[in-house]
Amino acid sequence: MAFQLAEEQNSIVLAPVGWNIKVIAVPGSGKSTVLVYRVGHLLQSGIDADRILVVMFNDSAAVNFKNDLEQLEYMHLPEVRTYHSYAKKIGFLLEKSGVIPAQNFMPESYKYKRFYKECLSQFIPTHLHKKMQVTSSVTVSAFTKFNELCKSSLLEPEVVFSQFHYSEQLFPFIEAYRQSEQKRKAENIQFFPDLIYDIVMLHREHPDLLRRFINKYDVVMVDEYQDANAASHTLVKIISGTKACVNVVGDDDQTIYDFTGASPRFLKDEIDRDFNDVKLFKLSKTYRYGHTAALVANNIIHNNSDRIDKICISGRNDLNTNFSIAHYDDLHADIKQSDLIDNIKQFLLDGGTYSDIAILIRSYSSTFTLELALLRSGFPYFISKDSKTILDSLNTAFLSDMLVLLSENSSKAEKSGALQRFLVSFLWGVDGSKLSHAIEMIFLGDADKSISAFTKSYSTSLSQYEFDIITRRIKAVHIVLKSRNKETGYLLQRLFKEARFESFFNKKRNGHVELKKLTLLLDFYASLDDNIDVALGIINELKELTTQSTDANAIQFCTLHKSKGLAWPYVIMAHCEEGVCPSIDCGTDPYQIEVERRLFYVGMTRVRKKLTLHLPRDKKLTRSLNAYSGSMEKVDYFRPNLASRFVYESNLLSAVQIGFELYKQVNRSNIFSSDNRRLYNCYLEAVGVDYRISGLGGEV
Numbered sequence: 001m002a003f004q005l006a007e008e009q010n011s012i013v014l015a016p017v018g019w020n021i022k023v024i025a026v027p028g029s030g031k032s033t034v035l036v037y038r039v040g041h042l043l044q045s046g047i048d049a050d051r052i053l054v055v056m057f058n059d060s061a062a063v064n065f066k067n068d069l070e071q072l073e074y075m076h077l078p079e080v081r082t083y084h085s086y087a088k089k090i091g092f093l094l095e096k097s098g099v100i101p102a103q104n105f106m107p108e109s110y111k112y113k114r115f116y117k118e119c120l121s122q123f124i125p126t127h128l129h130k131k132m133q134v135t136s137s138v139t140v141s142a143f144t145k146f147n148e149l150c151k152s153s154l155l156e157p158e159v160v161f162s163q164f165h166y167s168e169q170l171f172p173f174i175e176a177y178r179q180s181e182q183k184r185k186a187e188n189i190q191f192f193p194d195l196i197y198d199i200v201m202l203h204r205e206h207p208d209l210l211r212r213f214i215n216k217y218d219v220v221m222v223d224e225y226q227d228a229n230a231a232s233h234t235l236v237k238i239i240s241g242t243k244a245c246v247n248v249v250g251d252d253d254q255t256i257y258d259f260t261g262a263s264p265r266f267l268k269d270e271i272d273r274d275f276n277d278v279k280l281f282k283l284s285k286t287y288r289y290g291h292t293a294a295l296v297a298n299n300i301i302h303n304n305s306d307r308i309d310k311i312c313i314s315g316r317n318d319l320n321t322n323f324s325i326a327h328y329d330d331l332h333a334d335i336k337q338s339d340l341i342d343n344i345k346q347f348l349l350d351g352g353t354y355s356d357i358a359i360l361i362r363s364y365s366s367t368f369t370l371e372l373a374l375l376r377s378g379f380p381y382f383i384s385k386d387s388k389t390i391l392d393s394l395n396t397a398f399l400s401d402m403l404v405l406l407s408e409n410s411s412k413a414e415k416s417g418a419l420q421r422f423l424v425s426f427l428w429g430v431d432g433s434k435l436s437h438a439i440e441m442i443f444l445g446d447a448d449k450s451i452s453a454f455t456k457s458y459s460t461s462l463s464q465y466e467f468d469i470i471t472r473r474i475k476a477v478h479i480v481l482k483s484r485n486k487e488t489g490y491l492l493q494r495l496f497k498e499a500r501f502e503s504f505f506n507k508k509r510n511g512h513v514e515l516k517k518l519t520l521l522l523d524f525y526a527s528l529d530d531n532i533d534v535a536l537g538i539i540n541e542l543k544e545l546t547t548q549s550t551d552a553n554a555i556q557f558c559t560l561h562k563s564k565g566l567a568w569p570y571v572i573m574a575h576c577e578e579g580v581c582p583s584i585d586c587g588t589d590p591y592q593i594e595v596e597r598r599l600f601y602v603g604m605t606r607v608r609k610k611l612t613l614h615l616p617r618d619k620k621l622t623r624s625l626n627a628y629s630g631s632m633e634k635v636d637y638f639r640p641n642l643a644s645r646f647v648y649e650s651n652l653l654s655a656v657q658i659g660f661e662l663y664k665q666v667n668r669s670n671i672f673s674s675d676n677r678r679l680y681n682c683y684l685e686a687v688g689v690d691y692r693i694s695g696l697g698g699e700v
Contacts, residue, residue, distance in 0.1 A: 005037065006030075006315065012281045013037040017045045017219070020278040022271055023249040026312040027297075027605035028288025028567065031249050035223060036068045038247065042219055043074055052078035053217045053239065055086065057224040061565070065223070078221075083232045086239070087195040090213055099209055100202070103190040112191045116144050119180035124172050132169065145259065146173050147180070151197035152229040152261030196231045203238050215241035225250035225271070229261035237274055246275050252308050253301050256561060256599045268308055284686070285315035288567055289607050292659025293321040295683060296650045299630055299676050301601045303649050304594045311679070312605075313686050320663040322610045323656055327617045328369075331577060331640070332513075335520055337373035340572065343612050344379065344555075347570050352610075354380055356569040357555045360603045362581050367557055368517055370574060372524055380545050380554035384562065391543045395518050398425050399492070399525050403536045406480070406491045415443070423473050426504070427466055434458060438474065447478045473499045488535045489526030496522060560603040571607040573600075576615040576647050579638035600646045613652070618643040628654040630675040651676045662687065669693060 005013065012034050015021055025031040035054075042052055056062040062080050069077045081089070094100045106112065120134040120143055133139050149160050157174040160166075166173065184190075190198065203210045220240045222228075225248040228236075240246055248271055252264035272278045286294060294314040301307070326339035344357065361367060364387035371390045374381050383389050390396060404410045404418035419439050424432040434457040441450035451474055458467065476498035480491060496502075505511035505518070528535040546554075558566070560581070575581065582596035604611060615621070621643040624632060632648035654674045661669050668691050674680060677693045684692055 005034075006285060008281070008283055008285065009034045009037075012283070013041050015279065015281070017042055017047060018245060020245050020275045021247050021281060022225075022267070022278050023247070023281045023283060024267075024308055024310055025249055025251050025283035026286050026310065027251065027254070027602075028286035029283035030287060031223070031283055032065065032068065034283065035065070035221065035249060036072065038221070039069060039078060040072045040074075043072070043078075047218050049074065049076040049078045051216075051218040053086075053220050053244075054078050054080045055220065055222045055236070056080060056082055057227055058082060059085075061223065083235055084192065084195045087199045087235060090199050090210070091190075091195065093213075094202075094209065101188050103188050103198075105190045107192060113140055113144065115184075115189065115191070116140060116147065116180065119143075119176060119183060122183075123176040123179040128172060132172065142170065143173055143176065146170075147177055148193045149259070149261055150177055151193055152231050154197075154200065154230040154234065196235050200231050200234045200238070203234075210238060214238060215243040217244045219247060220244045221247040221249075223249050225267045226252050226255040226264060227257050227260075227262045228266040229263065230266075231261070233266045233270055233274075240275070246271070246278075252306075253304070253310075253598055254564065254602050256564065256595070256602055258595050264306055264308075268306075282310055284310060285313050286605075287315050289605070289609075290314050290316050290319040290321040290659060291662040291683075291687070292323060292656050293605070293607055293611065295655035295659050295680070296323070296652060297601060297605050298679055298683065299651045299655060300597065300604075300646050300649045302679055303631075304597055306591075306594055311682055311686060313683065317663070317665075319609070320660065321607060323652060324610070324612045325652075326572075326612050326614045328614065329617070331575060331580070331616065332369065332516060333520065335369050335372040335376065335524065337370060340370075340612065340614055341373055341377050341379075343572075344377075347610060352570055354553045354555050357572065358563070358566075358568040358570070358606065359555060359557050359572045359574050360560050360563050360606065361557060361574045362560060362583065364557070364559060366575055366580065369520075370557075372520065374555065375542055376524070376527075380552065381557060382546060382554050383557045384559075387557075389546045390521065391539070391546055394426075395514075395521050396539075398422070398518075399522060400536070400539060401425070402492055402495060403488070403525070403532055403539070405477070406495070407532045407536060408486075409533050412443070419477065422477075423470050427469065430462065430466055430470075442474060442477055442481075445478070445481075447475060450474055450478070469504065476500075486532070487530045488528065488532050489530070491532065492522055492526055560599050563606050564602055567606050567608055569607075569609045570612075571604065571610070572612045572614055573603055574614045576600075576613050576644040577640075578642040578644055579640070581644055581646065584638045597646060597649075600644070613647055613650075615643045615647060616641040621648060624648050625651070625653045628671065628674040628676075654680075658684075658693075662689070667691060 009030060012021070012023055023031065023034070039052065039054065043049060054065065056065055059082060062082050066080045069080070091100070091103060095102050117135060117140045120140065121129070124132060124134050146160065146166065149164060150157050153160060155163070157177045161171070161174055184194070199210070217239065220236060222236060227250070236246065248267065250267045252267050255262055255264045291314045294312045297312055324343055326337070326343050328334040328337055328340070347357065348354070359370060364383065367383065368390055371381070401418040401421050404414050405422060410418070416439050419442065420432045420435050423435060424430045435454065437457065438450045438454040441453050451471060454470065454474060462470070476495055479498050480495045483491060483494060485491070501518070502515060505515035508514070525535060525539070528538045581600055582593055586592035586596055618641065620632070628651060630649055630651035632645050651674060654671050654676065657671050658669055658680060667689070671693055673695045674693060677695045681692045
């Protein structure tokens with residue numbers, strides 16, 4: 001395996017095998033390569049492969065690391081596991097030897113949710129069921145997350161409830177958790193979140209039972225230690241015992257899974273406290289992006305106080321990572337996204353491909369206007385399997401049914417199905433199967449008989465509210481089908497208006513949000529073509545395009561959390577707005593703001609060649625950037641159309657200028673003063689140039 005290591009990388013690889021070491025690695029610093037070579041050095045130093053354990057954060061990382069180890073060309077290689085798979089292995093061996101009863105392991109998520117849904121119904125007092133909506137997916141999800149936090153943090157449920165600021169309405173979760181644990185243990189059931197927890201608790205209560213698994217290794221190597229929580233950290237301590245040396249690698253600035261109990265403190269403090277004489281190493285050079293991106297990243301993350309002091313330096317003097325800003329007019333309504341589309345077009349004209357592009361978002365629920373803009377431009381894209389595109393949404397299905405219904409070329413069966421779905425659309429729980437006779441009368445053009453048939457079929461099964469809505473929709477269909485104007489936009493908007501969908505949504509809780517999305521989507525449909533059949537064909541082609549794009553050349557949507565460990569030539573940081581990132585849920589909590597800042601940092605450091613900050617038009621930001629300021633006014637609330645504080649902190653224009661000067665190897669800077677002067681000078685010193693930012697109106 002041939003690879004030229006940098007000096008700081010080599011010092012870690014060749015560190016004495018008997019040392020406990022902690023490596024702080026900036027994004028793109030080649031830590032995976034360093035870990036592989038470190039394993040090679042351990043083997044070459046005479047440590048048996050069976051005496052080395054490598055722990056990775058997830059399955060894909062474990063598989064990739066195993067493949068990388070194959071390049072070492074040793075006959076026998078160390079065991080590579082995740083925390084969970086190693087805990088499961090311990091449990092299996094204990095079961096096999098009869099130390100603990102056999103566990104019924106259920107990896108399926110639907111069984112997991114079903115179990116805790118039943119627990120909520122069983123253990124939450126009956127009089128609170130309606131208030132807490134114990135069977136709703138939202139409540140079940142909140143309870144499973146509470147359950148996972150209790151286990152990953154090793155804290156009592158009361159402490160978790162308080163520490164993570166749960167709503168008082170969810171106070172019954174505390175007792176429900178205790179009783180659900182009793183039920184789970186009585187039935188010997190084990191879910192994925194229980195694997196580590198059960199082993200840790202078994203060791204806490206009966207340490208002798210795990211004696212055979214302690215001091216088994218000489219070296220325990222753990223990657224991504226910034227994602228460690230109390231349970232995983234304790235498992236590492238158990239495995240290591242008093243004999244093994246630990247080699248942990250991570251970046252506290254990339255701790256973004258706080259909702260799983262992860263905290264920077266395990267890498268920052270706990271590892272030093274629980275293991276003797278831990279030696280600190282730093283991988284400070286990134287080989288992913290150029291100086292500008294490194295400078296911007298430093299400017300932002302240095303606003304966090306709970307971190308290990310370090311600076312990210314670009315090791316790529318040959319790469320100038322370009323930055324741009326793309327403005328939008330309204331977070332929820334700008335479906336043109338002109339600036340962003342122009343940026344994408346320019347990237348493609350410069351030789352980039354669709355698959356080079358990633359749009360990073362805070363959550364999948366925020367893709368609506370961006371997707372519409374891409375569809376309008378004919379750009380292929382895909383979204384993770386965890387979410388659906390807007391073309392797979394209920395709103396799209398509703399509008400497509402309207403097109404099928406209004407098309408003169410749809411078959412009778414297609415029209416009947418579309419009409420049935422249209423009449424009961426957004427009326428959850430209403431069965432449309434009894435509408436067949438009424439539908440026949442509608443197509444015969446007899447309004448009175450169609451309403452009469454509907455009344456007869458549903459005389460006792462609908463509320464008056466539901467009855468009135470469907471009656472109105474039947475009348476609306478009769479009116480629109482007789483229209484002489486056959487243009488797509490006219491027919492869609494006329495049917496929408498006659499059926500009074502605007503009034504329908506405005507009466508629903510948060511219905512105005514759904515109405516806004518639906519009307520924007522309706523306008524998009526109307527703009528496709530005046531001919532309904534052509535418009536319907538375009539929609540079907542677009543659906544096929546986005547479906548096929550997962551395996552083709554297409555733009556990728558990815559959440560900031562899921563972007564961890566990935567990189568793209570062109571990264572678009574979408575919706576850099578106060579209330580989005582940082583999330584409005586943070587309020588003014590300094591800890592949560594630091595978590596959000598780390599998340600933003602992770603997202604922007606996925607870039608290689610170009611990064612676009614996508615944000616609202618904010619005049620204050622323009623003034624701040626032009627003044628080379630690195631901060632914004634104190635914000636105690638989240639006002640709409642205010643750019644994210646993290647963009648203010650980027651001090652973008654000064655960072656771009658200094659980064660370009662370093663790329664061009666200009667032996668001076670045109671930046672004489674900046675709020676980030678000290679940080680810039682640390683960077684300039686680290687890269688070995690002679691000049692500094694003086695802050696006095698001229699260079700030193």
